Amino acid sequence: MPDGATGVVDVVFSGRRVWSFHAQRDADAEGFVRWPSALATRLDGWVAWQLVDHATGTVLASGRTQVGPSEERFELRDDAGHPLAIDKAGRCGRMFDEADQDVRGALVDGVLRALSDLHTHGGAQAFLAFGCLLGAVRSGRMIGHDTDADLAVLSPGTTPVDVMIHSYRLQHVMRRRGWATKRMSGGGFKVYVEGPEDLLMGVDVFSAWYDDEGVFSMLPNVRGPLPRESLVPLGTVVLEGREVAAPLRPEPLLALTYGEGWAVPDPSFHFEVPTSVRRRMSGWFRGERAHLDDWDAAYAHLEAEPVREPSDFAAWVESRATPGVELLDLGCGGGRDAVWFAARGVRVTGYDFSTVALSRASERAQSEAVDVAFEPLNFADARDSLTTGARLAFDARPRDLYSRRVIEGLDAPSRRMFWRFCSMVQRRGGRTFVETALPDEPQAGLDRLLSEIEDSGGRVEDATVSGDVDGGTQTVRGRIVASWATAAQGDA
Amino acid sequence: MSDETMVDTEARTRCKRLDRRLRQQQQQILELKEELHETRRLHRRVAELADVLGELLVPALDRDDERVRAALADLDRAGRDA
Numbered sequence: 001m002p003d004g005a006t007g008v009v010d011v012v013f014s015g016r017r018v019w020s021f022h023a024q025r026d027a028d029a030e031g032f033v034r035w036p037s038a039l040a041t042r043l044d045g046w047v048a049w050q051l052v053d054h055a056t057g058t059v060l061a062s063g064r065t066q067v068g069p070s071e072e073r074f075e076l077r078d079d080a081g082h083p084l085a086i087d088k089a090g091r092c093g094r095m096f097d098e099a100d101q102d103v104r105g106a107l108v109d110g111v112l113r114a115l116s117d118l119h120t121h122g123g124a125q126a127f128l129a130f131g132c133l134l135g136a137v138r139s140g141r142m143i144g145h146d147t148d149a150d151l152a153v154l155s156p157g158t159t160p161v162d163v164m165i166h167s168y169r170l171q172h173v174m175r176r177r178g179w180a181t182k183r184m185s186g187g188g189f190k191v192y193v194e195g196p197e198d199l200l201m202g203v204d205v206f207s208a209w210y211d212d213e214g215v216f217s218m219l220p221n222v223r224g225p226l227p228r229e230s231l232v233p234l235g236t237v238v239l240e241g242r243e244v245a246a247p248l249r250p251e252p253l254l255a256l257t258y259g260e261g262w263a264v265p266d267p268s269f270h271f272e273v274p275t276s277v278r279r280r281m282s283g284w285f286r287g288e289r290a291h292l293d294d295w296d297a298a299y300a301h302l303e304a305e306p307v308r309e310p311s312d313f314a315a316w317v318e319s320r321a322t323p324g325v326e327l328l329d330l331g332c333g334g335g336r337d338a339v340w341f342a343a344r345g346v347r348v349t350g351y352d353f354s355t356v357a358l359s360r361a362s363e364r365a366q367s368e369a370v371d372v373a374f375e376p377l378n379f380a381d382a383r384d385s386l387t388t389g390a391r392l393a394f395d396a397r398p399r400d401l402y403s404r405r406v407i408e409g410l411d412a413p414s415r416r417m418f419w420r421f422c423s424m425v426q427r428r429g430g431r432t433f434v435e436t437a438l439p440d441e442p443q444a445g446l447d448r449l450l451s452e453i454e455d456s457g458g459r460v461e462d463a464t465v466s467g468d469v470d471g472g473t474q475t476v477r478g479r480i481v482a483s484w485a486t487a488a489q490g491d492a
Numbered sequence: 493m494s495d496e497t498m499v500d501t502e503a504r505t506r507c508k509r510l511d512r513r514l515r516q517q518q519q520q521i522l523e524l525k526e527e528l529h530e531t532r533r534l535h536r537r538v539a540e541l542a543d544v545l546g547e548l549l550v551p552a553l554d555r556d557d558e559r560v561r562a563a564l565a566d567l568d569r570a571g572r573d574a
Contacts, residue, residue: 160532164539165546168570172547175570183571186536283532376572382540384571390548391564413533 001031002061008054008268013047018076019086020054020267038092042076044068054267080197090270093148094199102196104142107203108240110193111149114179114203115245118153122173125154127234128246129206129218130257136237137250138263148202149193152218154232155209160284163187167207168383174205183381186285187219216256221273221281224256288381291409296356302334310340313404313435313479318344320481322430325398330418331406335361335372341402342370351377351388379414379421389424398429398485407436407449419456426484431461434480438465446478458482 002009005023012018019039026033035043050062067074076084076092084092094103111132118126128136130150135143142149153170157163164186171189175181180192180200187207192200208218216226230252237246247253254262258269310318314337321327329338332350334357342348342365350372352358358374365372378384392399401422410418422432438445442465450460462481547567548560 160535161539161542164536165542168539168543172570176566181570186539279529280532283529284535287533287536378571381571382537383544383567386541386544387564387567387571391568394561394564413537 001027001033002051004058005051005053005060008266009060010052010054010267012050012052013074013076016083017052017085017267022266022268026268036086036090038090039076039086042092043074045070045072045074047074082199103199103201104240106195106199107142107149107193107201108242108244110191110201111151111203111239112242112244114151114174114191114193114205117174117177117179118151118170118205119245121177122170124170125232125234126151126205126245127154127231128152128237128239128244129208129253130204132239132244133237133246133250134254134258134262136239136244136246137254138265140238141240143265148204150204150206152206152208155207157209158212160186163207163209164285167205170205184289185219186288187281188285217281218257219281219285221271221277222257223277223280226252226256288378290380290411292354295354299334299354299357299360302360307336310337311404313337313433314340314402316479317402317433320431320433321346322398322400325400325430327400327402328392328425330377330401330403330421332361332374333357335364335374337402337404338372338374339365339368339370342372343368349373349375351375353378353380379410379417382417385417385421386424389421393424393427396428399425400430401426401432403433404435405437407434408438415452416456419452419458422482423457423484427486429485430483432458432480432482432484434478434482436478436480438476438478442476442478446480449478449480453480453482456484457486458484 001023007023008020009023010017010020019036021033023033028034045068046064046066048062048064051060052058053060078084078094082094084094086092111128115126115128118124127133128150129152131143132149132151135141153167155163155166157166167187167189171181171183174189174191182190182192182202184190184204188204190202190204192202195201206219208216208222210216210228214225214228215223216228216231217223230249231247233248234245235248236243237250238244318341326347326349327341329341329348329350332338332352333354335350338348338350338361350358350361352361352374353376355376358376361372361374365374375388376384377388403418407415407418426432434449436449446463446465450463453460460480460482462479464479465476466479467476544567548563
């Protein structure tokens with residue numbers, strides 16, 4: 001930590017701010033501040049840096065440092081060359097202080113269209129929230145150190161169940177209006193706005209509500225007293241020269257969201273959410289995206305030259321698969337086995353909950369010139385699992401199901417949904433082939449899975465444990481063959 | 493046994509009892525937290541089921557296979573991220 005650093009410090013690379021931290025809040029006992037991982041994983045080459053006092057502009061320290069093996073100057077930019085920075089959530093993205101007026105204009109246009117559709121077609125009381133509201137109230141402009149746009153909707157529900165049902169309904173409305181959407185939690189989804197040069201910008205739509213005791217909550221992390229009359233009937237604020245729906249008196253909501261110091265710009269701000277609020281919100285609304293970021297990151301860094309040989313399990317299944325039927329690869333990852341089966345003439349559909357994995361799998365299939373469909377599927381999301389299962393069951397025909405090293409990563413509710421999915425999809429025949437790691441008490445672990453299969457109406461045809469337990473490596477695995485056929489061909 | 497020894501013994505016994513009660517209550521708190529978390533998770537599961545039923549029930553009640561197929565495809569698209 002440089003001498004004289006007491007407040008917000010901007011980290012500047014080659015004359016451009018890439019990150020900010022708070023000298024007292026973020027430093028450890030030895031006075032060091034850890035690089036955010038989104039920046040640390042990208043650092044390479046050399047960088048001419050400065051540490052600048054945000055309030056005064058004073059350069060506290062500067063230098064030139066080699067941060068990686070490359071001989072090139074490090075630039076924090078995306079593939080299209082747009083400058084990036086680290087936001088308040090530690091994510092790397094484009095910042096509005098770098099975006100030209102076209103980008104800001106496109107985003108505000110999109111925000112206005114989204115608000116209009118939510119109101120007109122969804123009947124929703126939707127308003128500007130979080131960083132967008134803060135920037136509008138402070139200066140009438142997007143905050144320079146922010147990367148997204150945020151809206152909130154005052155839900156008519158007073159319990160999390162009703163709030164989520166309302167949020168799901170609004171997402172259906174927006175999707176049928178032609179918006180690309182992505183569900184982020186039970187109480188929030190994104191809609192996407194197209195900007196210049198094919199830039200896709202996300203606009204969050206967060207649910208807010210008053211419970212039966214009158215306590216206000218707003219996804220993702222706000223909860224506390226808020227006079228209803230400060231929120232509705234909605235008023236407007238000016239953002240980038242346009243009038244946008246907002247709380248009637250934004251100040252109480254901004255104070256609840258950011259603290260009493262909300263009026264002072266702080267690029268190093270990050271939310272300090274009370275544990276009780278985080279536990280409530282996570283317990284009620286989250287879980288379907290658990291570990292998704294980790295898997296997305298893993299598949300984003302998958303080697304450019306993929307392994308071409310199938311897994312041992314795929315080779316084992318090939319001789320046991322039902323001749324002439326489609327194979328569904330549940331948890332196909334980068335597509336290694338799905339593509340292998342397809343190259344041998346099997347009709348394959350690969351499913352995974354990571355869209356990054358599905359992109360990599362599609363690339364692999366294209367490079368191998370095989371035809372494989374890849375679809376998203378998330379066993380932690382009951383809507384997704386039941387709908388996909390029902391759609392496949394409605395198209396009644398035998399299918400084989402293949403799943404390698406997926407079961408062990410599912411929690412109990414997701415695993416039960418997995419077996420339910422199998423029972424829905426295999427009503428007309430076919431077999432399910434599962435390989436799973438069994439690191440602790442392998443036989444007991446396998447027996448638990450077999451019980452779950454039977455409890456879900458399945459029949460276990462074969463189950464084996466194999467592999468080594470020596471040396472502490474997790475090579476013990478179980479292989480299960482099961483089936484769920486119930487109805488004869490032509491039955492309802 | 494001297495008076496001092498008796499007092500010490502009683503104090504130690506009380507401490508052990510309190511210690512045991514504290515551990516039991518800590519265990520109860522952990523169990524209650526887990527039960528609370530399970531209950532909170534139910535909200536999302538109920539909302540998900542209500543949404544699937546609501547989107548599918550009407551065409552299903554109409555016994556209109558084409559509408560059910562279309563509703564399934566539409567609901568499936570709802571699960572597709574942008």
